[in-house]
Amino acid sequence: MTETTIDAALRVEQDHLVASRIALGHMRERTAAITDNAGDELTAWALGRAKALRLADLADRPDTPLFFGRLHLTDEDFHIGRRHVVDQSGNPMVLDWRAPISRSFYQASVRQPMGVTRRRRFGFDGGALTSFEDEKLDAGDELGESSEILAREIERPRVGPMRDIVATIQPEQDDLVRSPLDTTICVQGAPGTGKTAVGLHRAAYLLYAYREQLRRNGVLIVGPNESFMSYIQNVLPTLGEVDVTQLTVHDLVDTIPIRGVDAPETAALKHDERMARVLHRAVWSHVTMPAESLMIPDGGWRWRLGEEYLHRAVAEAQAENLPYLTGRERVRAQIVAGVRRQAEIRSGESPSEAWGRKLGRSKLVTTFLDRYWPALNPKKLVTRLFTDDVFRAEACEGVLTDEERDLLASRTRQPRLTEADTFLIDEVEGLLERPTGFGHVVIDEAQDLSAMQCRAIARRSQHGSLTVLGDLAQGTSPWTATAWQHSLSHLGKPDGEVVALTTGFRVPADVIALANRLLPQLNVDVPAARSLRTDGLLELLPTTDLLGTIAETVASARRFEGSIAVIAADSEADMLREHLGEDDRLSIVAAGQAKGLEFDHVIVAEPSDIVAAETFGLRRLYVVLTRAVSRLSVVHAKPLPEPLTDNASTVS
Numbered sequence: 001m002t003e004t005t006i007d008a009a010l011r012v013e014q015d016h017l018v019a020s021r022i023a024l025g026h027m028r029e030r031t032a033a034i035t036d037n038a039g040d041e042l043t044a045w046a047l048g049r050a051k052a053l054r055l056a057d058l059a060d061r062p063d064t065p066l067f068f069g070r071l072h073l074t075d076e077d078f079h080i081g082r083r084h085v086v087d088q089s090g091n092p093m094v095l096d097w098r099a100p101i102s103r104s105f106y107q108a109s110v111r112q113p114m115g116v117t118r119r120r121r122f123g124f125d126g127g128a129l130t131s132f133e134d135e136k137l138d139a140g141d142e143l144g145e146s147s148e149i150l151a152r153e154i155e156r157p158r159v160g161p162m163r164d165i166v167a168t169i170q171p172e173q174d175d176l177v178r179s180p181l182d183t184t185i186c187v188q189g190a191p192g193t194g195k196t197a198v199g200l201h202r203a204a205y206l207l208y209a210y211r212e213q214l215r216r217n218g219v220l221i222v223g224p225n226e227s228f229m230s231y232i233q234n235v236l237p238t239l240g241e242v243d244v245t246q247l248t249v250h251d252l253v254d255t256i257p258i259r260g261v262d263a264p265e266t267a268a269l270k271h272d273e274r275m276a277r278v279l280h281r282a283v284w285s286h287v288t289m290p291a292e293s294l295m296i297p298d299g300g301w302r303w304r305l306g307e308e309y310l311h312r313a314v315a316e317a318q319a320e321n322l323p324y325l326t327g328r329e330r331v332r333a334q335i336v337a338g339v340r341r342q343a344e345i346r347s348g349e350s351p352s353e354a355w356g357r358k359l360g361r362s363k364l365v366t367t368f369l370d371r372y373w374p375a376l377n378p379k380k381l382v383t384r385l386f387t388d389d390v391f392r393a394e395a396c397e398g399v400l401t402d403e404e405r406d407l408l409a410s411r412t413r414q415p416r417l418t419e420a421d422t423f424l425i426d427e428v429e430g431l432l433e434r435p436t437g438f439g440h441v442v443i444d445e446a447q448d449l450s451a452m453q454c455r456a457i458a459r460r461s462q463h464g465s466l467t468v469l470g471d472l473a474q475g476t477s478p479w480t481a482t483a484w485q486h487s488l489s490h491l492g493k494p495d496g497e498v499v500a501l502t503t504g505f506r507v508p509a510d511v512i513a514l515a516n517r518l519l520p521q522l523n524v525d526v527p528a529a530r531s532l533r534t535d536g537l538l539e540l541l542p543t544t545d546l547l548g549t550i551a552e553t554v555a556s557a558r559r560f561e562g563s564i565a566v567i568a569a570d571s572e573a574d575m576l577r578e579h580l581g582e583d584d585r586l587s588i589v590a591a592g593q594a595k596g597l598e599f600d601h602v603i604v605a606e607p608s609d610i611v612a613a614e615t616f617g618l619r620r621l622y623v624v625l626t627r628a629v630s631r632l633s634v635v636h637a638k639p640l641p642e643p644l645t646d647n648a649s650t651v652s
């Protein structure tokens with residue numbers, strides 16, 4: 001195309017963008033005009049909520065493109081964007097990226113054109129359309145990873161929270177994003193390969209493709225900590241999905257105040273899967289077989305339920321594998337049924353439902369249940385496990401060693417409950433009653449979850465599916481996963497498929513090459529990342545004045561656009577924060593908090609201290625080094641950790 005035909009074509013596209021924004025405005029007006037005070041209060045509330053969600057979905061964000069691509073099929077063409085936009089007569093102006101036709105925008109290739117003759121990608125500056133790039137697939141013309149628009153997108157300076165990648169999702173990512181609702185997938189992705197992005201886009205895709213199903217039970221996103229949650233929290237709303245629950249794994253079970261801290265070996269034990277067996281036994285040890293008959297006065301009658309009948313009622317409820325409290329109710333119902341049958345035989349008619357309810361709730365029946373199948377309080381039960389030696393010994397017998405059992409013992413009658421205890425209490429709650437489950441759960445940084453944390457998630461996704469995201473090489477928790485199969489079993493989805501992502505979109509090639517030197521020593525079997533990015537800067541800066549060199553490096557980092565982070569061992573972060581200050585562009589980040597985040601320029605302070613600070617220190621360093629989007633400076637006064645010393649010289 002000549003310069004002028006390109007300009008003319010661009011103008012036509014810009015006009016289409018303006019027209020689409022106007023059409024979206026009309027759609028919003030039509031939605032706003034829908035009356036929501038029809039019917040009873042509940043219907044009006046439901047309508048009002050649906051309308052508010054729809055309006056939020058139709059919000060125009062002037063700083064993001066309404067469409068980012070155009071597909072020419074043999075005899076029709078479509079613009080592809082964030083949501084459906086139709087004109088006043090209902091003709092499509094923009095197709096939602098999640099619609100079935102849009103799939104070919106992400107997947108079509110010269111080898112498999114999927115009916116696409118030409119694919120156009122648009123370049124944007126904020127919400128303004130500035131360029132386009134064509135691939136004439138029918139003429140054998142395909143850009144793939146060499147697309148300049150893709151390069152610009154992954155090289156752009158990062159500011160603020162995470163953005164969506166909807167315009168440039170790559171084919172292998174798209175396969176994961178569009179996998180069906182009934183499939184659980186586990187993505188083992190090297191740093192910066194887009195795991196988090198894929199998980200969030202999958203959530204948005206499922207909410208579109210299975211809206212009715214998911215409206216009932218919803219979608220949950222689980223992440224490791226608050227800073228990570230706030231980093232990702234805007235992605236789904238910009239994709240039009242506002243009705244999603246986003247929680248840290250701690251908030252998922254957060255019902256009691258945490259006042260204590262466990263010794264490391266006690267915490268590790270409490271997070272071990274064997275605790276599930278201990279708790280199961282502790283709960284069910286409360287059920288005993290009735291050793292008496294029950295006389296029930298009812299008006300002028302006295303009904304008798306024999307020991308054998310009651311025995312059978314308890315045994316059958318126990319055999320049914322129901323949640324504990326449902327089992328208790330089952331026995332109550334059997335008692336009522338037994339009396340009802342006698343009353344029917346005696347009088348020839350069946351007593352009313354209200355009679356049955358009253359009888360079931362009577363003091364006599366409840367006292368009987370309290371003796372043989374008592375109601376339980378999860379917090380009290382867990383506390384008793386720590387404080388009652390006999391109870392603990394019985395629950396742990398044959399499951400834990402004596403030393404392990406003793407680790408659970410509390411020295412006080414009122415032990416201060418710890419973070420690990422919240423998962424034990426949640427496990428007990430799950431044994432008593434099934435929690436309401438989500439239709440789909442996305443779990444990020446899943447390699448760090450313990451067996452008991454996985455089980456807490458499993459309880460909330462029993463009838464739903466999962467997207468499990470993580471990287472075994474970045475596992476740093478004391479109970480970090482060593483194989484995805486274990487995590488998937490604890491998550492209740494042993495058949496989930498494990499898929500690897502290895503193309504890196506964040507970390508420049510030189511930086512990933514440095515980080516990859518650590519991989520052989522991380523004791524995990526994962527494929528290394530290859531970077532799509534050949535730009536970037538890596539410098540190793542030995543110094544005798546650590547603080548001075550860090551301050552100088554920060555000053556020179558400010559010459560470039562984008563975010564800067566100084567990442568240091570947790571114990572040093574406060575001191576550095578005091579020394580360097582923080583502002584819009586500069587963050588001082590404790591190594592323990594860096595997971596999942598990214599910054600244009602990362603300055604790593606004294607890597608050997610980061611390694612020395614914890615058991616999985618080398619993995620922590622691997623996480624820290626791979627946070628860099630464009631530039632990485634490693635400042636050190638002590639020798640570098642051994643794997644980094646090979647050929648270590650200033651590289652740029």
Ligand SMILES: Nc1ncnc2c1ncn2[C@@H]1O[C@H](COP(=O)(O)OP(=O)(O)OP(=O)(O)O)[C@@H](O)[C@H]1O
Pocket residue numbers: 153154163164165168169170173189190191192193194195196197198471505506595596597598626
């Ligand atoms: N297809 C893509 N197009 C453009 N940018 C992408 C694409 N995929 C990923 N990215 C960008 O790459 C960066 C890394 O993505 P993301 O954080 O999802 O990776 P990750 O695998 O979760 O990384 P880590 O495990 O290191 O935390 C983000 O800035 C993301 O926007």
